[in-house]
Amino acid sequence: MFKTQFLLEVLNEQVGGNLARFKCLSNLILGVIQCRSVNLTHLASHQATTAKHASEYRKLQRFFKQWSIPQKAVAKLILKKQAHSNKDSLN
Numbered sequence: 001m002f003k004t005q006f007l008l009e010v011l012n013e014q015v016g017g018n019l020a021r022f023k024c025l026s027n028l029i030l031g032v033i034q035c036r037s038v039n040l041t042h043l044a045s046h047q048a049t050t051a052k053h054a055s056e057y058r059k060l061q062r063f064f065k066q067w068s069i070p071q072k073a074v075a076k077l078i079l080k081k082q083a084h085s086n087k088d089s090l091n
Contacts, residue, residue, distance in 0.1 A: 003030055014077040017070075024063045 007026035012019070031046035032038060044056035051059075 010077070014073060014080070021063070021067055024059065025069075028060065028063070 004023070004026050007029060008019070008022050011017075011022045011025065027047045027049070028043060031043040035042045035046050037043065040057055040060045044053050044060055047056045047060075049056065
C-alpha cells in the first residue's frame with residue numbers, strides 16, 4: 001500500500017490529472033514489477049483490490065482504451081528522478 005501511495009503522490013505532483021486513473025496506473029506499474037509480465041490477464045490478478053479478476057481485467061482494458069498517457073510529462077518525471085538518483089550516487 002505504501003508503494004502505491006508513493007506512486008500516486010509522485011504522479012499527481014508531476015503529471016496532474018484524474019486520481020482514479022493514477023490509482024489504476026500505479027497498481028499497473030506495481031503489477032508489472034511483481035509478475036514480470038505485461039499480459040493483462042496476469043496483471044489483473046496482481047491488482048491491489050478486492051474486485052473479481054474479470055472486473056480488474058476489464059478495468060485495465062478500459063484504462064488503455066480511454067486514456068493516453070501524457071508522454072512529455074512522464075519523460076520529464078523520469079529524467080528528473082534519474083538526475084536526482086545520479087546526484088545521490090555521486091555523494
